[in-house]
Amino acid sequence: MESILSYATQTSSFVMVLVVVLSVLIFFHEMGHFLFARAFSVGVEKFSLGFGPKIIGKTIGRTDYRLSLLPLGGYVKLFGEDPTDTVPVNDEPFAFSKKPVWQRMLIVAAGPGFNVLLAWLLFTWIAFLSGIPSQLPQIVGVGENTPASESGLQSGDLVIAVNNEVVKTWQGMAALIADSKGKNIQLTVKRQDELIDLIVQPRAYEEKICLARPSTAI
DSSP states (O other), X not given: OHXXXXXXXXXXXXXXXXXXXXXXXXXXXXXXXXXXXXXXTOOEEEEEEEEEEEEEEEEETTEEEEEEEEXXXXXXXXXXXXXTSOOOGGGGGGOGGGSOHHHHHHHHHHHHHHHHHHHHHHHHXXXXXXXXXXXXXXXOOOOTTSHHHHHTOOTTOEEEEETTEEOOSHXXXXXXXXXXXXXXXXXXXXXXXXXXXXXXOOEEETTEEEXXXXXXXX
């Protein structure tokens, strides 16, 4: 019985999340159509989130905004969508079918375009929260006969500073080493709970100043 209840709870939670996600996607999609239609003075008769009978709604101006019973969908009903419909002469400036082709194309394309915009906004937001991935300046291996091995660097050492300039990422450490132009540099490393200063003379490998060949461990 408990397993059945657990399965039912998980299923209902999944369905709720699915409905919310689809509703957001559909809302942005239809909002694209709606905003571009309004921008080109096309009348919008209905803006519905969901299909079927109306649950709640409100008419503002000439537009009926509604939440409908079936949440897996939505639509925007434009005035004069069907070119076979008879449109009063006075209302022709507001009819979709009477607009130039390029305006109709933009109104139709605005839906998918807003979905792309939503995806870009979400990825940008996620990237902003998580930041740009970076690697700690920690030595994972020391190659033989390299400046790193000759200086006494050991696997597991965490580089704290280069020439007394604090570094927090591998990229930052590598940049300072490259800027040394082959001159001796002082590395401050943390080995277990001890801070150790080491003198290293970088070498040029494949026209890059580094502590080891690019294809080997440091």
